[in-house]
Amino acid sequence: MSSSRKAGSPASVDVVVVGAGFAGLSAAERLVSMGRSVLVVEGRDRVGGRSLSGEVAGVRVDLGATWVSRRHTAIRDLASRVGCTTTGQFSQGRNVLWMAGRRRTYQGTIPTVSPVALVDMARVQLALNKLVASIDVDAAWHSPEAGRLDAVSFGEWLDRKNALPATRALMTVVSKVQWGCSPGDVSLLHALRYIRAAGGVDHMLDVEGGQQQERYVETTQEIANRVAEQLGDRVVLETPVRRISQDDNGVTVRTDAEEITAKYAIVTVATAHRAGIDFDPALPAQAEGLAKTWRMGVLSKAFVAYDKPFWRANGLSGEGLTDTGAVFITFDVSPDASGPGILMTFCDPRVFDGFSPEQRRSLVLQQLVQLYGTRASAPVDYLDHCWGEEQFAPGGPNPAVGPYATTTYGPALTEPHGRVHWAGTETAGEWAGCMNGAVLTGQRAAERVAAAVARESREVPVR
Ligand SMILES: Cc1cc2nc3c(=O)[nH]c(=O)nc-3n(C[C@H](O)[C@H](O)[C@H](O)COP(=O)(O)OP(=O)(O)OC[C@H]3O[C@@H](n4cnc5c(N)ncnc54)[C@H](O)[C@@H]3O)c2cc1C
Structure with missing residues (x-):
């Protein structure tokens, strides 16, 4: 009708x-x-x-929402009813980490900066998982310790846990990607609610078996x-x-x-x-x-296209993490090995959105050179999108809700x-x-x- x-x-x-x-x-x-x-x-x-397509080097890319997990059955059903198909997120090879001015490579989701850092990340993740398990996903404000958890920011909680710099850097990336803000700007309860809703820390962070497993060919x-x-x-x-x-x-x-x-x-x-x-x-x-x-919250994305995904030949996955500069995480969203090679980068709006398009491009390329070498300085195409700058209904991916606002207003x-x-x-x-x-x-x-x-x-x- x-x-x-x-x-x-x-x-x-x-x-x-x-x-x-x-x-x-x-x-x-x-x-x-x-x-x-x-x-x-x-x-x-x-x-x-908050889903928007763009085009870089003739390939359609996701300027907003990108990935689905196998457990996201509602969006998957909707997509298949209209004939859209998924492709796996490329993740073969080693990931790159740029931290404290030093470049390293590592395998898997968690960066292996040092044995001490690895133990610290496991310790903090365990503590986080314990709290996540206590959250009522349908009404976080009714969770047993809701008042206490909503009275501090995620950042303050990391301070109290004496999280080491590498752990803090990883959690900052999580916060920027999920809520478009730093851990200090989001209530611990709000963060826990979203982590619980995302199926837990591992499911939230992982490519294989997690939320970044697949994306849509058609966008x-x-x-x-x-x-x-x-x-x-x-x-x-x-x-x-x-x-x-x-x-x-x-x-x-x-x-x-x-x-x-x-x-x-x-x-x-x-x-x-x-x-x-x-x-x-x-x-x-x-x-x-x-x-x-x-x-x-606010988040920006930049896509950089090369004739081929050249990093793959060096055994790299295209997944990169950095603790300084505009770009804080990268992924390989190339259509296939024959090219073009496309890196999707997430950028921190505070050190990105205020610059001219040329300056933004230059900032991104500088960081990609640090991560992937001099070949990264010569792209064939570039595209970015600043969600905080949208004229109508700006912002995304999600609300950055500070302390007290979940228990006070959540109902x-x-x-x-x-x-x-x-x-x-x-x-x-x-x-x-x-x-x-x-x-x-x-x-x-x-x-x-x-x-x-x-x-x-x-x-x-x-x-
Ligand atoms: C950069 C980024 C990356 C993301 N990555 C992922 C991802 O990988 N996987 C994933 O699952 N999700 C991701 N998300 C989140 C995902 O996009 C959202 O969860 C989802 O699209 C929200 O859908 P919605 O319909 O609830 O809200 P919206 O998509 O925000 O739709 C609300 C609509 O209401 C309109 N509107 C607002 N005010 C008015 C008004 N007064 N009158 C008329 N219309 C109005 C807006 O224009 C908008 O179109 C990402 C989001 C962003 C921004």
Whole structure:
């Protein structure tokens, strides 16, 4: 059933979905399959949200979300329904580490700086795993020690554990990749919640058997593009939602151009972006506090293409870690051994985003030369993307939530506001923070709202 939209007349549907990322598109897909009329309203000029494709040396690459684990069954099912296929993340050979001005190579996920450092990493990881096991993944704020864990930052906890520099450097990389901030900027409880949601420290960090195991040949945004194509004119782009008002009969969603009426709304925007919508009646204080304090972290990515993945011939995997400079981690995302060779690098926005495109390119190349040698200075193509600089709905990959904000505001993540239900990866229990969580929350919200619509329809007396 398609939405009823006639020129000049207000659209009227069963459910309006705000945001066309994986949560919004999955909610719409599920609602349509249940026979409900739906309209997805997206502020950007594209679908996919934090999934975005770019092109480097003629190869499509993921500027945002990239990897899936074998356990990410919801996004995998969605992708295979629209004909998208995975390829393994290349990880053969030794990894490179640039730390304290020295280059080393190592095998496996954890850098082997020295036997002492290795023991320290195992010690800290064990302590972290113990805490992770105590977290209630669906309601972290109800975990046994929630108050105590939310009162310190991840960085303070590392200090208290007397983590050695190498351990600290690895945890800083984890923090920058997961929450787009340093360990000192994120609450320990928030970090533990996301690690638990990601299946534990090992599953979060590993390529083989972990979250970095596979990526999509067609790119992840292409999955969203194809789902949107199937939804057709039910998806409206370049239409930021400014206001959602509601009464006993339904909701009215206001954009700059029109009003859309619906029985229910599903809002899938990231928590911080809820603050960009004016709700009438206003959100309760806890929900307002959530939108204000769950600010988005920021992360940037750069892709550097060479004629061939030359590092492979030197026995290197293309996986590199550094403790200084803009680039802090690299991966080989070449289509195959014949070329082009493509390194995907994660960059720290604080020492990257403020520079000109030429300066950013030069910063990245300098570091790739340190890691992979002089051949890295002569790429055939370069592309970068700064998520913190996006005009609409900036930030990512995930919220960087500081101390106290999880216990104080966390319960408002999923609590419906009357006829407004929430979805989006932040609202997931298991798999919060990744595409899989987004899909699951969209489907969950769709089922709840469809059930509510059905209940109300039955209450209408038949004349
Ligand atoms: C650099 C980076 C790397 C990542 N890597 C991975 C990875 O490897 N694997 C993985 O699984 N995940 C990864 N992620 C996370 C993943 O992208 C997200 O978990 C997922 O895409 C979130 O989907 P969502 O639908 O919940 O939210 P979003 O994708 O953020 O969608 C919300 C949508 O709402 C729209 N919106 C906001 N406000 C309004 C408004 N007022 N009106 C209308 N529309 C609005 C936004 O424009 C957006 O399109 C990464 C993210 C980033 C940024």
